[in-house]
Structure formats: C-alpha cells, structure tokens
Amino acid sequence: MRHRFANLTLASVSYPLRMMPGLGWLRSLLGNRIGLIGLSILVPVLLLAVLVPVLPFADPFKTNVSVSLNSPSLEHPFGTDKLGRDVFSRTMTGLQTSLSVGFLVAGITLSFGLLFGTLSGFFGGKLDRLVMAGVDIFLSFPSLLLAIGLVAIFGAGFLPVVVAIAIADIPRAIRLQRSLVLGIKSRAFIDAARMVSATPGWLMARHLVPNTIAPMLVAASITAANAILTEASLSFLGLGITPPEPSLGNIIREGQMYLQEAWWISTLPGLVILLIAISLHLVSDGIREVLDPRARKS
Template sequence: MSEAVAMKSKSTAKAVETENKKRSQWAEIWRRLKKNKMAMFGLGIISVIVLAAIFADFIADYDTVVIKQNLGERLQGPSAKYWLGTDEFGRDIFARMVHGARVSLKVGILAVGIAVVIGGSLGSIAGYYGGKLDNVIMRIMDIFLAVPSILLAIAIVSALGPSLTNLMLAISVSSVPSYARIVRSSVLTIKDQEFIEAARAIGASDARIILRHIIPNSLAPVIVQGTLGVAGAILSTAGLSFIGMGIQPPAPEWGSMLSGGRQYLRYAWHVTTFPGLAIMITILALNLLGDGLRDALDPRLKQ
C-alpha cells in the first residue's frame, strides 16, 4: 500500500515538474518576445485589427452602412461624417474596411489552419516512417510546389467557383506543401533522439509518439511559418478578390474595394488608398510579429 502511494506521489510530482517546465519555457519565450520592440509593435497593430474585426457590428451596422448604397454622397472625401470618405456607391469606406478586416482575417487564419493540419500530418508521417512512403508524399508535394501558389489558387477557384469557402480551400491547398516540408525536416531531427527511443522502449504506439512527442517538439518553426503564412493568405485573398475571383460584391473585402475604386483613382484617391494601406499595414505587422517569434523561439538566441 505504501509503495503504491509512493509511486503515485512520484508520478504526481513528475507531472507537476513537467507542467512547471512548460510554463517556464513559454514565459521565457514571452520575455524574449517582449524585448523585441518591432515584434511588439506588430503585435499591437494585429491586436487592434482583431478587436476591430470582432466588434465590427458594434462599430457599424452591416446592412445600413456597409451594404446600402447612397448615390447622393458617392466619392465624398474624408470628413467628420465619413472618416475615410465614401466609395463609388456612397458607402462608408471606414465601415467597409472594418467589416473587411473580419473577412480577411477569417480567410487567412482558417486557410493557414487547414494547411497546417494537412501539411503537418503529411510531413509527420513522411518524416517518421521514411522510405517509399516518404518518397511518395514528398514527390507529390514537389509537384504542388512546382506550380506558383497564386496560379494554383486561381485554378482551384476557377474550377469550383468564386466563394468564401472555395477561396479558403484554394489558399489552404496551395499552402500545404510548405508546411509539410517544414514539419518533415523537424521530424527528421527529432525522431532519433533519446526520448523517442525511450517512448518506443516502453511500448508507445507510433500514433502516440507522433502526437504526444514529435509534433509538440516541432511546433516552433510551424508557429513562425504560420504567422507569416497568414500574411501571405491575406495578400492572396486580396489578389484573388482584385481580379474578381475572391469575395464577391457587395460583401466588403480589401482586395475587392481596391478593384472597385481603381477607375476613380485620379479624382477620388481615398477609395483605393485606404484599403491598400490596410493590406500593407496588416501584412507588415504580421511579418514583424513572425520575425520576433522566430527570434524568441530559437534556442540559440537565449543568451
């Protein structure tokens, strides 16, 4: 009885020690990230954009301000009534940009999430088992990488039709190969380490080793690439919407706003300038945050 209690207390102590170690590790990463002023600046911008997207319905009503046309006040410049002016249909550009942030972030985050899950799974399987399976999976990924991602996205949207769901699917499929290669390279460096051999020795299944030991230790490069991937997904969304293959009017989206206002650029500069600035600032902030995360997650930079 006493031996069982002792073993239980030891296992509890070991679990607590592991949990404390994980917490201290993430605290150290956050401490290093806070030292990077540019990364914190990017994080601040992203936080503001995310909050604006979350509370978009409280900032401006979707039906009466964002969608409803008011041709009597079309192409008005920035003023106290319309902070960023109005577009070619008299709609408030600021309100449309706020609601457009919700669309861009939704597509970017979900598309990258799908790509990480699919690409990470394929990369883990290829790196862990190796051999012919690795060769088949990675050669398929190479075929996808041989096609420019934007062209692959255009082909998928052309085949399935322009919609929000198809847009996310197209961007995620075009992003899968990069995450598969990143995860595979991490798995190749981890799978022969001692703690993996110990897990095999105690009879852990391959699925448990991959899910509980290999993938958690491969997250650092995936997190960095995912942050940068959201920026790329937002840019791809804007590009596809600009050429009419993304979010369809009258739904607000930064790329479609650029496309709709380009013919008025000479005498209504604000119609395209502010959506373009929104795209540029968002992508810049995500890149700054991604660079900061790369430095914070790199164990060689702890000193």
C-alpha cells in the same frame, strides 16, 4: 457566416498554444520588442474586425448617391465610393473577411502540415515517397496560378478562395514539418522512449509534435499574411470574394477606376493590408527570436 468563421479561426490558433507545455515563451514574446510592436498593431486590428457588427459603424451596404465620391471627413474617415457607401465601414467589414481567410488558411495549412509532415517524416519509406511526390507536384505550380485555376473550377466566393489558397500552401507546411521531424527523430530522447516500447502514436504526440509546433507556428503566421495578400490579389482580379460583399481586394478593385478623382477608395484599404501583413511578419519574427536565441542580435 463570416462572423462564425472569425471566431473559429481564433480558436484554431489558440488551441496549439494551449497544447504547448508552459506558456513561458508567450510571455517572453510579450517582452520581445519586435513581437510586441507586431502584437500591438495586430491585436487592435483583430479586435476591430471581430467587433465590427456591434460597433456603431455606417452600414457598409447602404448606397446614397448624394454623397458619391466624398473625400475623407469626420463622418466618413475613409471617404465614400461611387455609390456613396462608407469606405471605412466597408474596409472594416472587408478586414473581417480578409483576416478570416488568413487565419482559416493558416489553421488548415498547419493541421495538414502537422499531420502529413509528421507521418511522412516519422514512418519514411513508401508513405514518405508518396507524400513527397504529391508535395513536389503541387509545388511545381506557381501558387497564385494554382489558386486561380481552383477558383475557376469551384467558382468565386469565400470557401473556394480559402480552399484554393490552403491547397497552394499545404505542401510547403508538410515539407517543413517533415524536415523538422527528421531532425528530431534522430535525437537520443526518441531512442530513450522507444527503449521502453513507446508506440509511434506516443512518440509523435509526446515528443515530435511538441518540439516542432513552435517553428510551425512561425511559418503559419507568415502563411496567414500571405493568404491575406493572395485573397486580395484574387479579389482584385475578380476571382475572390464577389461584390457587393466587401473584401479588401475588391474594394481596391472598385476604387481603381476612380484613382484620379477619389484616391482614398483604393489607397486606404491598401494601407490596411500593408499594416496587417507587416504586423504578422513582425509577430512571426518575434516568435522566432524568442524560440531561437541564435537569431537574436544585439
């Protein structure tokens, strides 16, 4: 089930990219220094996570008490845990889970944000007030607390975690899309299209969304980074992915008891989280710089 999601999330990110007229900006992202650094970390990590099942890694679930708490070595690059499981292959499997959560949340958030934000901003009036009231209610809860509450209701596990994090992030995405739409709605090319009787659907699909998708993608890449961190936090608290299924959060949680004698169990997966979060932020900075020349500095 995890593997299926990994593929699905990749597709959900590349779809809006294909929708965009001209991929010139993607090419310039590759030419952008910050974006390139981010991508050169993110892409190998992504590949690694996707290819975990076919790579000759040790079985992440196989216990072997004879090698309990071994420090990092050539055989076990990240060492082993109390039960003698290989921390590296557990981390890689956990990475797959984490990235699936991140991109799935980003995809869901982006879709809901685009849908409700566009409708709300474009039509205004009662619909707008209703949507915005909902957004305000959700935004008045701290997002981690909201996620904890939702997990408490639905129980721990992969899907509840994704849903919980997405629900906490969607209101922000709606608000962003709505404000972007409001800015573009007043531009003259919208009048020009209305002048020839363009329908609301046409205006939204041809004019509004193509002009807001880029900043929304920037926001989505940050959402992905935050979702990975939130999933780790939830799993660390025991509310996320349940053991023995590995996730970066619960590996850290398990290793926490052995910090004194086996630092590697918690620290190395923690560094992996850091790496992904940083690379996602770099990529989003890169996208922003490519799209908004004003953000460029010397």
